[in-house]
Amino acid sequence: MSLRPGSGSAWATRKKSYKSGIDPREIRRRREEDLFGIRKNKRHDTLFNKRTQTHTTHSRNTFLEAISAMVDHICSEFPPAELEKTRHAEILSSLAAQCPSIDDVIEQGIVPRFATFLSRDDAPQLQLGAILILTSIACGSSQHKRVIVELGLVPSFVNLLSSSSNDDIKEEIVCALGFIAIDSPSYRDLVLNHGVLLPLLSLLNPLPRLSMVRVTTWTLYSLVRGKPPVNFEQVKPVLPVLHQLIHQTDEEVVADACLALSYLSEVSIDKIQDIIDAGVCPKLVELLHRCQSDKVVLPALRTLGNIVTGDDAQTQVVIDNGVLPCLCQVLTREYKKMIHKEACWTISNIAGGNRAQIQAVIKANIIPPLIQILQHAEFDVKKESAWAILSITVGGSRDHIRFVAAQGCIKGLCDLLSCPDPEVVSICLEGLENILWVGEADKEVGLHDSVNIYAQRVEECEGLDKIQKLLVHDNDEIFEMALRILKKFWPVLENDLEAILDLHIEPDGEEYILDIQIAR
Template sequence: MSEGRHKHFKNRGRDQAEMRRRRTDVTIELRKNKKEEQLLKKRHIPLDIQTSVVTDLSSYTLLDITKKARHIDIDQKLEGIQLVRKILSKGRNPPIDELISVGLVPVLVECLRHEHPTLQFEAAWALTNIASGSSEQTATVVFCGDGPKFRDLVIEAGIIPPLLTLIADSTPASLLQNVTWTISNLCRNKNPPPNFDLVSVALPSLAELIQHPVLEVQVDACWALSFLADGNTKQIQAVIDSGVVPKIVPLLGVLENKIVMPALRTLGNIVTGSDEQTQVVLDNGILPHLCNLLQHPRPSIVREAVWTLSNITAGNQVQVQMVIDAHLIPPLIQILMHGNFKTQKEAAWAISNLTVGGSAEQVVYVVQQGCIGPMCIMLGSEDPMVIQVILDGLGNILKMAGHDYRVIADAIEEVGGVERIEALQEHQNQEIYKMAYFIIDRYFNDTNTEDKQLAPQSMDATGYQFSTSSLPGGFKF
């Protein structure tokens, strides 16, 4: 997650804008989790021109091929690059790792800049075949030559309008797949992102393509939308205004994981926006789908669903109540208890965010569903950010309890939470130390006066302040 998350833990409380988080996932992970889910990774490309001058591979060693590919003589270099291409195009398990290990990928990328068209073609073909391998193999190609610089050059040259003219009912499905995939790649990469004004012209077409009967077209259109929605509120609003939300939400209910993930990512990015933008997604019925996705067999989808939910619980109290009414809190707490760590981390954010903006009654409900135990267990995490999130949530619950804080304190003590919090006073992270010290001193220090216990101040001597809503009356259990 982006720096928006890290802004949660300042010496002053969080506001809702800070609670909205941005992803900074490695771009290649968005599309390349499994080889079989890739659309256009073609190992065998139809060849329209005669380029092959090498037919027998058996007489060449890898060292021979590498020397030829690196040769200063253009004919020798061409022969070497053709050998690389033929090796990669032959058989079910080409020696991609071996070719990478001898440093041929940078050589191939350099050939793309050469003035010799046949050399360029052979190198591009070989790179395509390497990119058709595993995520790690694809990443090698990406890091050697791909990037926003070349993407922006293509966009600024005006590629998108001509591509959009190819989107028509008469366009063959295979060509449409290529067009959609290309648009998707032009929209991705956040460091820096593409010029939104230039790529957003594709939004109306993408809004139609997500309903195309060919699944692969839907998938790439949805990924493109997820990239476009991964930005500021202006960008998010442009995506909403294209009318895609009512079309994307139903995709969460299909059986194909390859469409569920980009659909969920798109909606998840939208709910990182304002409360009004989040409400659009809620009004279109995302919550029942999230309830189902929390039980999904694929961990990455569960994690994505919980991340989306955590940004909804960062909203206003009406939105928090919608989450509660959709019966999403019990499965969320189950994930906090039993999920894998990455998903537990998102669940911790969801609960902590709720304690910031939720009403007293809403926080009481979450406590009654059993959040205290798993929150205290997660204090044993080695991830400092997770510890901060949990301490922030517990601190908010204790403060919001007001005169009834002892009920929460007892619950924390019963599950061994006090010992964990005390131990965190020795933590090397200063924020964790201050947060733990504040909780122990304010709520578990028997030497404090009764008045101090019943009316805890919002800030300690160190200047630390937990995020709270000022609510009179406290808890009623």
């Protein structure tokens, strides 16, 4: 049974001895967690505040009292009445950010009437009033968005984005399209397939007012996120624009541009070179070094982490841009847990490269804070640190392994052997086994008085007792790893092992005889 995600058969091929050597590239791991969190809610709150700041005295009751009259006027043949009523609706649209108010608008059957106003190029205020209502609906629930989509308004929005000269109208349309796209991959693809990308990118050349830059950047992010991933070739033209946006001074713009890059960099491993060729690596590394905002650092770090899941040459580009000292700095700063976790994951993938890259990790003085995290951080951050140590022991030289052992990693690995996560136990056993093989090689050439000093250290850290207890673990792979380690490095325990192996107790209490015998 494979315990390591996304590695296929590579993880199932056990390391039979130190000299056998797993290909370091096989230990690199892709991230599957989604960074999507507060951005949608933040944009919703911004939109709501914008709409309500001058109309706070209106209540839902006022809206319900006025809605019948609004329907009468909205269907008037006279444009002035339409315009007057749309302005009235614009005032009341401050309530449309609340689900009951949106439902009231929809239930009255007036949304199609508002949709017809999109073509009124002769009355831009009428268009804007209608768009304000429609955008309020688009930023509602998935059911509310479906109303907009089923009315066929996506192509109308895209056309108006290209044809209108009114910046307020364009900004509202960009916002509406972003909310529709972020709802689901199918809506995202719908918006893209209607040709939104080029008119959207044209809004940023030259850069418009800040509010437009912010909403456009957020919408670009909305158009590239989601699983299944976006068609990379369809959105590839966004890369030079994102390169421009991460150089802006507005934190919100930079954060959303970094988020977009983080999603594009994980679309497919064979697209990593396109991300590198866009020239974003130097600025992303600079953001790690200079910026202390979590909402910028996290997606910048995720993008760099995705890049180093590529081959050694692609990883070297990130190293050459100075990422390792920045990662060391990130580990020692007071960031939230997720950032430390991402940093450890990135380090583990760099250490999954060649020996020169492992040496670069060590030279950057990353190992001491990494081991501090292994011993003292929260569990899921410890797990990523353990992966990084394992990467070094898999692909590193004997000197590299001696170094991480001397820094105190054995205790951290032993402490995690009793955790309930079988993947973590497997990682720690693998790392310890690799370290023990180096100790055994040193012992065989007469070093340390012909004693395996790492086996001694495992015992001092109560690791031996924990490994013995794993002989009754219900995960067969963990059982086999523990047995192999004990047989090789503690042969004096053979009689005790036989007694343990005579009977294996299943979790349900049933007994069965093991078919694994100790070699004699």
